[in-house]
Amino acid sequence: MPTTAPAEKTPLKIGPHAVQPPVVLAPMAGITNAPFRTLCREFSGGKGLFVSEMITTRALVERNEKTMQLIHFDESEKPRSIQLYGVDPATVGKAVRMIAEEGLADHIDLNFGCPVPKVTRKGGGSALPFKRPLLRAILREAVSGAGDLPVTMKMRKGIDDDHLTYLDAGRIAVEEGVTSIALHGRTAAQHYGGTADWSAIARLKEHVPEIPVLGNGDIWSASDALRMVRETGCDGVVVGRGCLGRPWLFADLVAAFEGREKFCRPDLREVADVMVRHATLLGEWIGDEARGVIDFRKHVAWYLKGFAVGSEMRKRLAVTSSLSELRSGLDELDLDQPWPTGADGPRGRTSGNNRVVLPDGWLKDPYDCAGVGDDAELDTSGG
16 A cells, blocks of 8 residues: 655645545446445545536436436535536536526536447547537537536547547647546547556646646556556546445545555445445435335445355345345354455456447548437436
């Protein structure tokens, strides 16, 4: 584990908001809802920035019931941070103005990094920055509509190694008044496979020195976060898959950036208590205990990674439908197991995908934006 914090840098500012230490929870569909953000924030001592899961702009403008629940923030969340996905400048502008005028959030992040086919096939997410004029139009509408709210963006290197866009996109962002940029050091074609290219983060930082650049990709431990800052010169880190089933990673990150050596190594008893609390918070947020526990099921394998828990018990815990059933199953385990060696490594999706699903003719001309269809924003939120 790290023994010293990075060299002293100017504190990260997202508009008027100081983010110290410079640690951001990455938006993850179906994961970074209010309950999970609460857990991460509690472990961090309230330090850092915790972003909502991706919200579709049209669904927000139309006040879709599910979407309005997804943008719910706990009273203790400050600043409140929403990530938006959209491909139509006018709709993005309406959504941003709605957030600003109704006081729904304190910070708006725009998603240009999602690689999943249902997003890229409509020209959204990591496909969109290839269309430079469209990217510029969306950023201009967002910054104009946001008023005093800071607007940031998250992106990938590009569609694939033959269609890299991050340097052009970074310059456009600066010119349109974006407050900061987060770069995931992978292309859309890589999805979550291979190794993140941290050198691209360093190049972007050199290319847009006017605004903060945050690095994302392959941060599995606090040590990784400090190393990324030292190697790339980035102004902060964005942590995604590394905190799956491990919200206490944010306690480690805070400690590392503050130069402290106290790091979380919970035994299985402590992990089990967090699991039950996570499921409880989900039930309270949804308004139904059973639905909360069902939603929690996807987290079970991440929390138990590395512990000696048999396959049958893992399956049983992954189909529980009540808090009492979850608690009783966990109580049957050897809860005195220490934190497993190697459990700090990669978790979540790691597979690559060499094909990016795009609208027909998308790559013919980066300045022809006619390929965005009218249905590009009809999906509900969640990405």
